[in-house]
Amino acid sequence: MEKALTIAGSDSGGGAGIQADLKTFQELKVFGMSALTAVTAQNTLGVQGVFPMEAEVVAEQIQSVGEDIGVDALKTGMLFNAEIIETVAEKIKRFAWDKVVVDPVMIAKGGAPLLQQEAVSALKNHLLPLCFVITPNIPEAEVLTRMTIHSPDDKKEAARRIHALGAKNIVIKGGHDVNTNEAVDLLFNGADFEFFSVPRIETKNTHGTGCTFSAAITAQLAKVYLYMTRYL
Ligand SMILES: Nc1ncnc2c1ncn2[C@@H]1O[C@H](COP(=O)(O)OP(=O)(O)O)[C@@H](O)[C@H]1O
């Protein structure tokens, strides 16, 4: 059975974070493992508390999993601060993991910060160059690129800029594009653009959509051989 690791925060409410990731891994029939970066107290009303782990605690969890069980693919979610980001980047390099999915979690849907502002540059400098796929939502893509995104062309330009930061494949998710009746995601692999669109489901209950999406990509990556050198 292929093995997937999530390096992310715990959501006590079970909708996002490692809980969403592990449920998705299980659904897609890969063996799920976790390295916890923070404990959050959350429910359907919002985030009531955030308690980050020491970077050393994150490092030890990744080390334990990496040196014994093995990792076919991994994703990162909430990383909270620069120290944790740098620790995660070091471990990815140390184990030479290549199927790395980065969900650059910044702010919970309720508005609570899940990444310190000063950690954005650590994310850009240390983690983006190591990732095979990055899955920002529109506000996260705006922070990473320092541009505003309104149109499909803006999404393309943002994807180009994120590619220039070192990410190999970029998916800009369209969940926050609430003025359309479709949810349109854009994939850019450094050469080609592809739009994926589905009818928008009219609901406010979208907590955890991004975590589930990036965990699904991770699970599927765990099962495939990366043979297309253009993507590597
Ligand atoms: N209301 C919706 N209807 C259909 N698909 C959605 C809806 N909201 C989000 N999605 C899809 O869910 C995935 C996660 O996107 P998004 O919600 O933007 O991420 P995040 O949780 O990081 O903000 C994307 O594939 C997006 O297109």
Ligand SMILES: Cc1ncc(COP(=O)(O)O)c(N)n1
């Ligand atoms: C621990 C944790 N990780 C990630 C998210 C983001 O999920 P969303 O953007 O869907 O609220 C979250 N709310 N909590």
